[in-house]
Amino acid sequence: MxxxxxxxxxxxxxxxxxxxxxxxxxxxxxxxxxxxxxxxxxxxxxxxxxxxxxxxxxxxxxxxxxxxxxxxxxxxxxxxxxVADGLADVSGLDYFRRLPEVIAAHRDHRGLLELFTTIAAEASSSSHPARGFIEQRYARNLATLAGHLREAIDDGDIASMTDAQIQIEVRLVTAAMDGIGLQWLLDPSTDVDGSIATYIDRAISAWRRG
Known part of the structure; x- marks a missing residue:
């Protein structure tokens, strides 16, 4: 032994x-x-x-x-x-205010963003092998954003919304982030942080007005 x-x-x-x-x-x-x-x-x-x-x-x-x-x-x-580990400790409107940090982080992983943008477009075909993955990731992202928007409503930080209105708003946030990411891939001079921060500020103002 x-x-x-x-x-x-x-x-x-x-x-x-x-x-x-x-x-x-x-x-x-x-x-x-x-x-x-x-x-x-x-x-x-x-x-x-x-x-x-x-x-x-x-x-x-x-x-x-x-x-x-x-x-x-x-x-x-x-x-x-x-995955936005840095956002694990925030909720409600603070989560949305920190989203510029998420897309800014893509600058350090350009290849990853290129990959996701390319595969997400290809996966619009129901036969694409990544279709399930892309669908699930978008569903998780939308659910996370909707949860934080509901928290902001419950906290009284923004006006009340119906579930249908919440779904529209979180899809618009997602579309803005995806769109700015694509524009940055095409034109690296795009102000990623400033564009998303401006959009989020305008969205929060609109949410408050109801």
Missing amino acids: PEPAQLETTKPQKRGPYRTGVRRREQLLAVALDVFAEHGYAGGSLRAIAERAGVSHATLIQHFGSKEGLLIAVLEEWDRRT
């Missing part, structure tokens, strides 16, 4: 292959993200991704199972990186 000291020295070694596998998976995701962002899902072949990553087609299949599996893994990575 190994001595305790021997056991301690062997434990880190068992984690080595796992860490290597995680790093390789992250590298493949980064390459796939670039390829899908540049060419979309249809144009981003596994062969192109494998060649750019310097691995075999079989390696991609080993890690992700299929092209569809790779796409979903890339989108989940985008979702993980862009």
